[in-house]
Amino acid sequence: MSRRLDTLTELLGPAVIVILVGALATTASASNEVYFLNALVFVAIVVAIYVFVGISGVLSFGQISFVAVGAFAAGVMTVPVDSKKGVLTSVFPLLRDHSVGNVPSLLLAAGLGGVFAFVVGLPLMRLSGLAAGIATFAVLEITHNVLREWTKIGPGATTLALVPETTGALQATLGALVAIVVAFLYQRSRRGRLLRASREDPAVARSVGVNIHLERLLAFTLSGALAGFAGALYVHLLGSITTEQVYLELTFLTLAMLVVGGLTSLWGAVIGALGVSGLDSFLSRAEQSHVHVVLTFTLWQGTRLVFLAAIMALVLILRPSGLTGGRELRLRWSLRRGRG
Amino acid sequence: MPEAAALELDGIEVRYGSVSAVRDLTLSVGKGEIVGLIGPNGAGKSTTLHAIMGLLPAHRGEIRLHGQSLRRRSAEAIARAGIALVPEGRRIFGDFTVEENLRLGLAARRQAYIGDALGPAFELFPILAEFRRRQAGALSGGQQQQLAIGRALVARPDILLLDEPSLGLAPLAVDGIFQAFTEIREVGTTILLVEQRAQRTVALANRTHVLVGGELQMTLGPADAEDTDKIIAAYLAS
Amino acid sequence: MSTIASVDLQTLGDAFGQGAIYALMAVGIGLVFGVLRLVNFAYGQLIMAGAYTLAYTSGWPVAASIVSCFAVVVTLSLAMDRLVFRPLRGSSPAVMLVTTFAVSFFLQALALIIDLRDGTLGQIASSVAPLNQAVSVGGVDVRKVTFVAVGVAVGALVALALVLARTTIGLHTRAAASDFRTARLLGVRANRVIAFAVVVSGLLAGAVAVLLTVQNPFVQPDFALEDTIIVLVGVVVGGIDRLWTATLGGFAIGFVSVLVNAALPTDKTVFLPSVVYALVIVVLLLRPAGLFAWGRRAAVERV
Ligand SMILES: Nc1ncnc2c1ncn2[C@@H]1O[C@H](COP(=O)(O)OP(=O)(O)O)[C@@H](O)[C@H]1O
């Protein structure tokens, strides 16, 4: 009985909190709504990273590559054909002369993210430790470099604009929920549990016949598909995007969210994404009350980052296992400790 | 009050997480004694030595050196207070020279020294002097064990803890190091010897405690060395 | 045809200069990793702080300016250890690394605030700029800083190698890097070797700050950030487990980047990062424990 309850809270906890944030978004003023939507898209991205990094225990700096591919694929393919002739002149005719709708673009992004992750993961999943971290980082660098410089597949270093802004409260909430449900089903599946067990002790896992390479590749591919999907949500939220927005800063920020929340649990991924985005939004609001001259604006930008970074560092120093301690939400736990 | 024992364990319990590996262990080692601690694999012998060295905290009970509690002291502080551990598996620095390994032992040395600081090691094991410029990893197993013991001795500790020093050594090398223990005792160093070679240990030590499943089973004296049945019975009791 | 040979020599000079600076950074990162098992992403911000110090003391005599640069960087390095690394000891490598991201952003944001007090972004560090002038060696123009960089790197590395090999603190540091637990068992003082590593790593960051401001006197909050990332990659590719393989890795990635850049056709140089990082992936796949780590398996299993 209590085990079924645990299973239920493991899924419902993250789902309910995401729906709450989505509901708040609809009641917020137009200028505030974007903060909530942003937080929800970050939930999708961080959960995508969690599916690989959190469950396998292998550090990857490369998952934002799949977000980038998803964002640019969905973006390029949804700019209306008429507008493309003006803004995306140098791309392949196939890309220039066709466009798809919102939902197909999300699916396309997920598919591309998954395929890309599979191709990359095939050789790379043999690595672990720092070597895996650096190799996946190299993937990020190459992806960024190619997206930025190869103008036959996208806008290159210029801004991709005129992307339909279809990520409203509904799409953001559903998108985050899709990521959460997929992550939940995977971590509860036999394969997900095997991979998590291999995290604790790779040697033992191997000795009982777990093919770690294969299990990691599966998680990496799934994570890539979710990341591509999240990238599509992101581009449809922003309406315009540059390669710099899906590169280093986003990588560090989302990894920090995951670690601050608690690397090893879905609940931690969700709490980390919402908590850090919430803090960031709060500090941005504080900043906006000071927008008078360009100078004070940027000064405040510095102050906001100082606070954000200091708080993240403090959380990690005082609570190295993250806000949730890396555990899933449990009813007993939440009753004992109160909410949050 | 009589003089405090060199080393006393008073009802200690040591845990790994929530599992206790050693329970209610009380024993004392008097100055200049050799005390043996034997028992099957997994009995908690290494755990006990690690607790003495401050590598693991004692969940309950006290560990005292010359009557003073060692609670909450770090391993490096305990080393500098006069306890030296020759760890299981020797843990020599294979990439370093023999001399560098010995000089590392000086890190715990308390008084200034006159003459050759590495003397205590070289007197006991002349081969180390001969090989002082060689890579430690290139020595034979027996020589590496001599190096590990020598490295502990150059700190001139009051108490020497040894964790299965004869493990994996050829019979001749085993004779050599057991001989060395007698010589070490002669210069006044106190020894707590963890071993699997029960009979030899019982014969050498002033007292030998048998640890099984984390608890003290029995204490044997040198006279029991020939009584193999008794030793075997102690091992099997659990 | 004769110009090709001279261009090659020039490129080679640049490659050595870049490699030397990266090697110094690699030692700074590798030393701290050795004793703390911590990959310090915020290493670049030590260099950035040094560069700002040089900029703000540009009016001072050059020697005073350089001394204050070293003072600031070493102080900051010790503060980082005290406030961040020490509480993190024993945490998982991922947590340590991500915390140093946060520290890195914190310091960059702080620099932004300080920098913007005068209303413009960026400061000029000009005191050591004359080193950027070229000297002609056998008909080839080589910037003075190239010689200085190579000289400083060789000097610093030799000095450090001597200290590590010959002194007690050097012996203790090497022991701690190879097996910290056993070293402590033998009475090696953890805080002392860590402080040693942190101070030396800070001194190296100070030296790098001076050398980098010669090449690029325009100091901004992200000064040395990209270089640090590349060096971190190089250090792991070379083999982070040992100081000398890490150093070679740093040197190699600096050296190779310059050569690849020169070898690529002009219209393809924009793809330099792709080529370099593709090489990185290939090397990691072939030698996961490190390019120069012969006959050793990866000791750094988990991060
Ligand atoms: N690091 C550890 N974590 C958890 N349990 C341990 C650890 N080290 C030893 N143990 C357990 O503690 C018990 C005692 O181990 P140990 O002291 O090494 O035995 P001995 O040295 O007598 O062979 C064993 O059951 C062992 O499995």
Ligand SMILES: [Mg+2]
């Ligand atoms: Mg043992």
